[in-house]
Amino acid sequence: xxxxxxxxxxxxxxxxxxxxxxxxxxxxxxxxxxxxxxxxxxxxxxxxxxxxxxxxxxxxxxxxxxxxxxxxxxxxxxxxxxxxxxxxxxxx
Amino acid sequence: xxxxxxxxxxxxxxxxxxxxxxxxxxxxxxxxxxxxxxxxxxxxxxxxxxxxxxxxxxxxxxxxxxxxxxxxxxxxxxxxxxxxxxxxxxxxxxxxxxxxxxxxxxxxxxxxxxxxxxxxxxxxxxxxxxxxxxxxxxxxxxxxxxxxxxxxxxxxxxxxxxxxxxxxxxxxxxxxxxxxxxxxxxxxxxxxxxxxxxxxxxxxxxxxxxxxxxxxxxxxxxxxxxxxxxxxxxxxxxxxxxxxxxxxxxxxxxxxxxxxxxxxxxxxxxxxxxxxxxxxxxxxxxxxxxxxxxxxxxxxxxxxxxxxxxxxxxxxxxxxxxxxxxxxxxxxxxxxxxxxxxxxxxxxxxxxxxxxxxxxxxxxxxxxxxxxxxxxxxxxxxxxxxxxxxxxxxxxxxxxxxxxxxxxxxxxxxxxxxxxxxxxxxxxxxxxxxxxxxxxxxxxxxxxxxxxxxxxxxxxxxxxxxxxxxxxxxxxxxxxxxxxxxxxxxxxxxxxxxxxxxxxxxxxxxxxxxxxxxxxxxxxxxxxxxxxxxxxxxxxxxxxxxxxxxxxxxxxxxxxxxxxxxxxxxxxxxxxxxxxxxxxxxxxxxxxxxxxxxxxxxxxxxxxxxxxxxxxxxxxxxxxxxxxxxxxxxxxxxxxxxxxxxxxxxxxxxxxxxxxxxxxxxxxxxxxxxxxxxxxxxxxxxxxxxxxxxxxxxxxxxxxxxxxxxxxxxxxxxxxxxxxxxxxxxxxxxxxxxxxxxxxxxxxxxxxxxxxxxxxxxxxxxxxxxxxxxxxxxxxxxxxxxxxxxxxxxxxxxxxxxxxxxxxxxxxxxxxxxxxxxxxxxxxxxxxxxxxxxxxxxxxxxxxxxxxxxxxxxxxxxxxxxxxxxxxxxxxxxxxxxxxxxxxxxxxxxxxxxxxxx
Numbered sequence: 004x005x006x007x008x009x010x011x012x013x014x015x016x017x018x019x020x021x022x023x024x025x026x027x028x029x030x031x032x033x034x035x036x037x038x039x040x041x042x043x044x045x046x047x048x049x050x051x052x053x054x055x056x057x058x059x060x061x062x063x064x065x066x067x068x069x070x071x072x073x074x075x076x077x078x079x080x081x082x083x084x085x086x087x088x089x090x091x092x093x094x095x
Numbered sequence: 096x097x098x099x100x101x102x103x104x105x106x107x108x109x110x111x112x113x114x115x116x117x118x119x120x121x122x123x124x125x126x127x128x129x130x131x132x133x134x135x136x137x138x139x140x141x142x143x144x145x146x147x148x149x150x151x152x153x154x155x156x157x158x159x160x161x162x163x164x165x166x167x168x169x170x171x172x173x174x175x176x177x178x179x180x181x182x183x184x185x186x187x188x189x190x191x192x193x194x195x196x197x198x199x200x201x202x203x204x205x206x207x208x209x210x211x212x213x214x215x216x217x218x219x220x221x222x223x224x225x226x227x228x229x230x231x232x233x234x235x236x237x238x239x240x241x242x243x244x245x246x247x248x249x250x251x252x253x254x255x256x257x258x259x260x261x262x263x264x265x266x267x268x269x270x271x272x273x274x275x276x277x278x279x280x281x282x283x284x285x286x287x288x289x290x291x292x293x294x295x296x297x298x299x300x301x302x303x304x305x306x307x308x309x310x311x312x313x314x315x316x317x318x319x320x321x322x323x324x325x326x327x328x329x330x331x332x333x334x335x336x337x338x339x340x341x342x343x344x345x346x347x348x349x350x351x352x353x354x355x356x357x358x359x360x361x362x363x364x365x366x367x368x369x370x371x372x373x374x375x376x377x378x379x380x381x382x383x384x385x386x387x388x389x390x391x392x393x394x395x396x397x398x399x400x401x402x403x404x405x406x407x408x409x410x411x412x413x414x415x416x417x418x419x420x421x422x423x424x425x426x427x428x429x430x431x432x433x434x435x436x437x438x439x440x441x442x443x444x445x446x447x448x449x450x451x452x453x454x455x456x457x458x459x460x461x462x463x464x465x466x467x468x469x470x471x472x473x474x475x476x477x478x479x480x481x482x483x484x485x486x487x488x489x490x491x492x493x494x495x496x497x498x499x500x501x502x503x504x505x506x507x508x509x510x511x512x513x514x515x516x517x518x519x520x521x522x523x524x525x526x527x528x529x530x531x532x533x534x535x536x537x538x539x540x541x542x543x544x545x546x547x548x549x550x551x552x553x554x555x556x557x558x559x560x561x562x563x564x565x566x567x568x569x570x571x572x573x574x575x576x577x578x579x580x581x582x583x584x585x586x587x588x589x590x591x592x593x594x595x596x597x598x599x600x601x602x603x604x605x606x607x608x609x610x611x612x613x614x615x616x617x618x619x620x621x622x623x624x625x626x627x628x629x630x631x632x633x634x635x636x637x638x639x640x641x642x643x644x645x646x647x648x649x650x651x652x653x654x655x656x657x658x659x660x661x662x663x664x665x666x667x668x669x670x671x672x673x674x675x676x677x678x679x680x681x682x683x684x685x686x687x688x689x690x691x692x693x694x695x696x697x698x699x700x701x702x703x704x705x706x707x708x709x710x711x712x713x714x715x716x717x718x719x720x721x722x723x724x725x726x727x728x729x730x731x732x733x734x735x736x737x738x739x740x741x742x743x744x745x746x747x748x749x750x751x752x753x754x755x756x757x758x759x760x761x762x763x764x765x766x767x768x769x770x771x772x773x774x775x776x777x778x779x780x781x782x783x784x785x786x787x788x789x790x791x792x793x794x795x796x797x798x799x800x801x802x803x804x805x806x807x808x809x810x811x812x813x814x815x816x817x818x819x820x821x822x823x824x825x826x827x828x829x830x831x832x833x834x835x836x837x838x839x840x841x842x843x844x845x846x847x848x849x850x851x852x853x854x855x856x857x858x859x860x861x862x863x864x865x866x867x868x869x870x871x872x873x874x875x876x877x878x879x880x881x882x883x884x885x886x887x888x889x890x891x892x893x894x895x896x897x898x899x900x901x902x903x904x905x906x907x908x909x910x911x912x913x914x915x916x917x918x919x920x921x922x923x924x925x926x927x928x929x930x931x932x933x934x935x936x937x938x939x940x941x942x943x944x945x946x947x948x949x950x951x952x953x954x955x956x957x958x959x960x961x962x963x964x965x966x967x968x969x970x971x972x973x974x975x976x977x978x979x980x981x982x983x984x985x986x987x988x989x990x991x992x993x994x995x996x997x
Contacts, residue, residue: 020673048801
């Protein structure tokens, strides 16, 4: 057994790498997502993913990033299926 | 002693120990590797069993530690070495990591963060969302200062002789900021359109993505932003700087080096006059680069970036005395005269009509002389870029056949591989290992080129493999035109009295400062280096401007660092960050060879905006920070400092308290639980972020699809009490933090069901069992049974397969829409390596060993070194604080004993 914590309990490069990749693509996807929300919003995460042909987890990650930095806002309540809707935030 | 004690780690235990010791009157050095103190506790939602707000408890302690009169706080710093001093104390080395932000100026406004163009997973939000590379760790950070993540200089940027930040402008293009991308290039080089077309792009060769495919088309992206900007701004938007200096500068030559130097000197406020012998400015850009590679209207527009600053370019103004310019009142002179003089083959017949130099041939065409080569056979002699340009130009003038003759092999051709490939595609034939020995003519006009076959021989003094003639291989071949393009040299003879020249005719100047033998005289560009890339000449022009400015201001040139850069990032390190790099294939368009040889229109087709963004999106952000400099542009406090470097400080301390905390068990090591595979399987620390006031999402949502979860499962003892995972110990806190989260979830999601799968519940502290009972009473369902496997059920829901002990051990399956893994605690054992000459002993679970724990808590294997908090093993917050108190008392006693030593 290794006497080094990082070796004994290694973290997965694949998992961290996938997150890095999703984060790396966030700005590239932004224009498409914001345009979609401008034209068709407010949309839920699955609706956004479906419209853009992307994964729901990616759509969620990116939308949350855009919410965080004030580009997108969420509805106050979820719909009956438990999904919030996202729309463009007012112009900064 | 500089300090009585150094505390390593400023989590709750480290802060408590530091404050306690500070209150006792001891001088404390508190070192924290993160940009903020607070450790993991500040990131928690609430604490158990009181459900007090973690931030509300932590922040006063953080403020106390940061402002205590007896505590010197070093955040974003790492202890590199602790060495005993022989008298009971220690010498410590502490590295201040560069934040690239002047903390004294930073106001914490986060403007840099909002403007930053690179996103990475936010470790302070447990990687549930992105943060920016320029960032403040979290809203309650102490100190609330921004830091920039920089791994080094990206290989593309590092490769650019002009210091153009390729990663930076690509990053701006990626987010559609085309104008800012143009401005970023313009900050480093005025001839943006030229470089976007005619640069041989050393950045591209160094691009890490070239090793795995689908590299961004770096040069073509530069062309895109230049075209985009010039279309919208036919003229520069700026004028001469308001501040005008009184020392005039003369520049001889208006090629890339001269124009670049003029631009940077004029930006600094110097009145600059450029003297150009030709009728139009641009040097080689205008006289030898064919239009199909570089349209002259692009050169014109680029040059207006220089003249807009008030630079005067005098054309038809040859200079024959540099000293004369000095006498005319110019305080400094730059010789940037290029290499316009063609080298000769020195073989018989070179004077025949029909034998021309490459540079003359191209100049004639470019100045509009109508040459008709229809049906003619043309030999181009040489293997460099001028030869390629001449060959492709001859094709466009209608030549029936163009043969490029080179005395070495293809691998040794100095021409750009891309240019060579384009020439071959257009029909240029190669005659390799062949060298002309005579031009034969009739009536003074070329008729044949007599050549000899060559064969490789041993390397010459320059290390380059030579070739030697093959005996008896001479043969003559009929040609109508021979273009000799075997090299260029400076035409500095007229200036010989002013300039020290090397044997090859190049100007001798200091390679660093570019100052010549007279202090007021500088030299740059091809005239110094020999023929080189445009971007190299521009880089030298910029370098010369930097040193001329220093000289003109009376500052020393020695030791002045021109454009300091971080070391280049290791490409292997970049590729190891991810196991895969998905990419979108983007092809750079070109006109078909059979079409493009009919005219001199551009060969490369421009990118559309979508193509540019897609190509830019393939960039790997090797340096992490792209150096787009948006943070610097928007910072109202001028706090961004890209020149910061790591600094090592050394201190003498009497004792050390190790409070380096813990790691969470990596949940992905439980392969059957699907963490990292199923997005709705998360860790309890992630859930703590989701329910914290500073949470990553506005609401409690599952990461897989943004749904508010209605049916949540907790799986206890994930990676703890598990010998199969090498972690047999109980982490002590998992049961209680999960109960806390269950209660918080029932508050946030009143209709949600929460199920806890456990082996047993360990609620042993004061008020803990009551808390457990309260949780049960709130409706949380407890299932005694070990979870064996988690799989996806569809719609992002998860099937939990478990052994139901209360049902006689039957294997059951239940569906949930979110699963939380209550992960255990493992050791953070990096502290062990800090001690250079003593061993900090660890226990079998890799936590810091406390040999006399029962009666002598906090003492470690090294006299004078004490441990606090979870560095010693799993502890809850109250126990961490108690252990910090013990460490502080032990350290105080040790310090007092040292003071009483004779």
